[in-house]
Each structure stands twice: as structure tokens, then as C-alpha cells.
Amino acid sequence: MTDLDTNYPESYYAASANRVQDYPQLSEDIDCDVCIIGAGYTGLSTALHLLERGVSVVILEQAKVGWGASGRNGGQIVNSYSRDIDVVERAAGTQVADQLGVMAFEGGRVIREFVERYSIQCDLKNGGVFAALNAKQMKELEHQKALWERYGYDKLELLDAKTMTGVVASNRYVGGMLDHGGGHIHPLNLALGEADAVTRMGGHIFEHSGVIAISRDEQPVAVTKRGSVRAKKLVIAGNAYLGGLVPELKAKSMPCGTQVIATEPLSDDLAKALIPQDYCIEDCNYLLDYYRLSADKRLLYGGGVVYGARDPKDIERLVRPKMLKTFPQLEAIRIEYRWTGNFLMTLSRLPQVGHINENILYSQGCSGHGVTYTHLAGRLLSERILGDSKRFEAFASLTHYPFPGGHMFQVPFSAVGAWYYSMRDRLGI
Structure with missing residues (x-):
């Protein structure tokens, strides 16, 4: 991770945000069921879906909750993907297109479920x-x-x-x-509300705790400057702010x-x-x-x-x-x-989903269509972690190529x- 300004940008969203909770910096070595890198929509949605099933979760964020795209975007709930279902069908075949087609309208429903269930004030x-x-x-x-x-x-x-x-x-x-x-919606307030729900459900969020290394052992370890998290599963949800932490993901985005x-x-x-x-x-x-x-x-x-x-x-x-x-x-x-x-x-402008090994999963590359997809992604990642991989693997089957040159x-x-x-x-x- 490179040095960056971890304050919220001087946006309308930051100026009109609901109460901003300061979460601690990780300063010890801890264990959990699932460690998530990134406190944006993908990470927060994954955490909430897992916590609802009784899984212990830790989120590591290099800056602040919703600091990246989740707190800066246009705030529009737009269905489907950056490339629509007919493009998926031409690229991956009818079976995969049918699976993704059924899921294309689910992310918006997840947002509304969270807003209602956790009483999130985000101007919906x-x-x-x-x-x-x-x-x-x-x-x-x-x-x-x-x-x-x-x-x-x-x-x-x-x-x-x-x-x-x-x-x-x-x-x-x-x-x-x-x-x-x-x-x-007000996108930053949605992220802040989801983060508040994570902690109320027993999850832990650490800000200013950028991951500088990942151990790819059977029980992966995410290492920060002042501590580490050993987990049964690790979810990489840094998207555009992941840097070069995972070189094989950087090559195709x-x-x-x-x-x-x-x-x-x-x-x-x-x-x-x-x-x-x-x-x-x-x-x-x-x-x-x-x-x-x-x-x-x-x-x-x-x-x-x-x-x-x-x-x-x-x-x-x-x-x-x-x-x-x-x-x-x-x-x-x-x-x-x-x-x-x-x-x-991504080159295809479709999400990049998969696993580095059996215990390290990722979802990224929403290609400008992330508000709804990231909330769906959290559900898919949680399903995969809990043993139901069918819908996750439909996205993972999409082929991604490096950019030419x-x-x-x-x-x-x-x-x-x-x-x-x-x-x-x-x-x-």
C-alpha cells in the first residue's frame, strides 16, 4: 500500500454525512472466522450477510469506512451490470447468462433490505x-x-x-x-449505516489499518503495520484502492x-x-x-x-x-x-470474481456499475464461504484478460x- 490521504475528500457527501464513527486502528494479533480487506460496499455487504449467520468477522480498512468509491459515487441504484446480459450470453454462453440474468436485479433489493432492517438513514x-x-x-x-x-x-x-x-x-x-x-441514495451515509450495523451485530472494523502483506497459508493472515488477523477465510474487497497487494488481480484491471x-x-x-x-x-x-x-x-x-x-x-x-x-x-x-x-x-467491463486459493476469495472490477453489484457480491461471497458456491462460481466462470500491452x-x-x-x-x- 502506498501512502495516501486517509481523510474523506471534500465532497458534498462528506459535508452532509450522518455521525461519523471513528473505528480503532488494529494494534494486536487476532483471530476470526472471516477477515475482509476493505470497508466499502463489497466488504460491508459480505460482513452483514455473514454476521446474520453467526460468523465472526473482522474488516480491515486502510482509510475510513466508505472512503473509496462507496462514499464518492453518483448514488444511483442502477440494475444489471456495466455490460448487459446479452453481452454475457455472447461471451460466456446461455447457461451463465441465465444465471447472471436472474441475479441482475438482486443488488438493489439487498440495499433496500439493509436500509429497512437496520434503519439506515440515507435519503433513499x-x-x-x-x-x-x-x-x-x-x-x-x-x-x-x-x-x-x-x-x-x-x-x-x-x-x-x-x-x-x-x-x-x-x-x-x-x-x-x-x-x-x-x-x-446518499452513498456515504449508506456505507456508514452498514458499518454501524456490522458493529451492532458483533463484527469488528479497524480503520487506518491497511494490509501490507497476505500470507496464503491454509489459514490466511492479513498483516498490517501494527497487527495481524488470522482467519479461516479471507475476502479481498479493495477494488480500485487495492494497489499492488495482489499482483495477479492488478494485471487484469x-x-x-x-x-x-x-x-x-x-x-x-x-x-x-x-x-x-x-x-x-x-x-x-x-x-x-x-x-x-x-x-x-x-x-x-x-x-x-x-x-x-x-x-x-x-x-x-x-x-x-x-x-x-x-x-x-x-x-x-x-x-x-x-x-x-x-x-x-476490467477489459470486459464485467465483475472479476474468484479465489486465489480455497480460502482467499475476491470480488472487484464493477466497471462503474458498483452500487448494486457490490451488494449482490457480498451475498455471493458469503454464500461461497458458507458452502454454497453455485452462484459465486457463475461469476467466477467469466474469462478476464489483461489489458493489451x-x-x-x-x-x-x-x-x-x-x-x-x-x-x-x-x-x-
Whole structure:
């Protein structure tokens, strides 16, 4: 692990967080049933599912709970995966696609179960919209609706151009699709609430306890600067902030940065005019824009990708023009927060799941689609640990390849690919 700033970034989420609990730093050698590296959604979901079954759990976090992508993302509950089920079918066959298809809508349900069961205050709102910028994208939404309905999902509603103007006050869209099972949350408060539930259930969380080495013995050991945890099972859930701790995982993934801005609070009338039903929205471009209203009526707007996870110097300069293209009526509105965060991308843009050996498991590489998938992943990891590996192995069967040219060329390779697909988006082809 490299040295890093372990304070929360100066984001709207950090500024509006519920009570932030300070968890201790690991300072001794301890034992448990399952040790989890990473106190983001994957680690927290895994811990809660295991604790509900009476398994003892320790989570080691190099910074703070929800410090990484789990506390910085757009806060949108979006179903399925970064590559949809038809892509899985072409790549892995019908049997695997059918298994993943049935699970594609489960992560959002897990979030809602946690929110209700543990009384988590995270501003949960229902409803998410996919917005089409051209006729080609609208056709793709029609295909997506039919595809999801094949797997029993019946919460989708196509929207024509006129209906879209009643959903979002922008003239950019030719139509869209409303997912009544989508929605949005305050992502850091969700993570903080899940962490509080972990400790109330008897789990242990150690912050500022980055893992510097892993022993791959029959009983794996996670070593920190001041202590260690020996466990029967070890779960690696560091995602984009894992660094080089596990070299074989680093070779097939790449951290990428995304940027978000938050406006000053809008008037009730303006907020209601922009997004009357308080849905979250994302467009259908390859490098998509996404936005929603916060609980205190700020517009949170994100977009773009920085390959290689470099922090851009001027986030507002990158994102504000995108916001004004969608909502020119916000020209006079100030931006009060701007931040960036990293997500982990795989070449296939499908999650990377598996085991280093029988007792060391991992899940990573949500590829920008992590809020729901990570909560599903926690359930799958817990099932595998408890002896039911069928659903876990469906994801583990997906083939992952290194980026062409290795780490030296993965950033320019991905940037060229993104440029190609962005040009197709602009041309509507």
C-alpha cells in the first residue's frame, strides 16, 4: 500500500454525512472466522450477510469506512451490470447468462433490505431513468426492456419525448426508460449505516489499518503495520484502492476516475421544475452523464472518465459544461462541491470474481456499475464461504484478460477505445 490521504475528500457527501464513527486502528494479533480487506460496499455487504449467520468477522480498512468509491459515487441504484446480459450470453454462453440474468436485479433489493432492517438513514428515493439522446439509443432501450423482461423483471416503462419533458427539464432527449426498481441514495451515509450495523451485530472494523502483506497459508493472515488477523477465510474487497497487494488481480484491471459536482441548494420551485418526480437520471452514452437531486435540493452532476485514476486539476471545468448542456437554466447557479473518486474497470467491463486459493476469495472490477453489484457480491461471497458456491462460481466462470500491452499501454488503449465509442455516440451510429 502506498501512502495516501486517509481523510474523506471534500465532497458534498462528506459535508452532509450522518455521525461519523471513528473505528480503532488494529494494534494486536487476532483471530476470526472471516477477515475482509476493505470497508466499502463489497466488504460491508459480505460482513452483514455473514454476521446474520453467526460468523465472526473482522474488516480491515486502510482509510475510513466508505472512503473509496462507496462514499464518492453518483448514488444511483442502477440494475444489471456495466455490460448487459446479452453481452454475457455472447461471451460466456446461455447457461451463465441465465444465471447472471436472474441475479441482475438482486443488488438493489439487498440495499433496500439493509436500509429497512437496520434503519439506515440515507435519503433513499425510488425511480431511475435511462435517457436516450438519439433514435439509436431509444432502440437500444427498447431492446433492454425486452431483455430484462425475459428474466422476469417487470418494473420498466418506456417514455417518449413528450413524456420525458415531464420527467426532466431538458430538451436533449428523444425518449427514455423509467426503472421503477431503480433509485438513489446518499452513498456515504449508506456505507456508514452498514458499518454501524456490522458493529451492532458483533463484527469488528479497524480503520487506518491497511494490509501490507497476505500470507496464503491454509489459514490466511492479513498483516498490517501494527497487527495481524488470522482467519479461516479471507475476502479481498479493495477494488480500485487495492494497489499492488495482489499482483495477479492488478494485471487484469485498471483504476479509473470519475468526477462529480454539486450545486448550491436550489429553490424548491427550481428543483421541482428540473426533476419533478425526484428520479435519478443517466444518459445512454458510452461515457455517460448522470445526475440527481440531493435531499437538500442540490443538483449532483457527474460525468466523464479519467483513465489511470489521475485526479484532474479542475473538476468543475470538466463537468460544469456538461451540466449546462443539459440544464442551461443553471448558468447563474454556483458550484459548491467538486470531487473525484476511482472505480476499477476490467477489459470486459464485467465483475472479476474468484479465489486465489480455497480460502482467499475476491470480488472487484464493477466497471462503474458498483452500487448494486457490490451488494449482490457480498451475498455471493458469503454464500461461497458458507458452502454454497453455485452462484459465486457463475461469476467466477467469466474469462478476464489483461489489458493489451500491460500496465504501460492500458491507459492509452482504453482512451482510444473510449474516443471511438464517444464518436459513435455523437454521430448516433
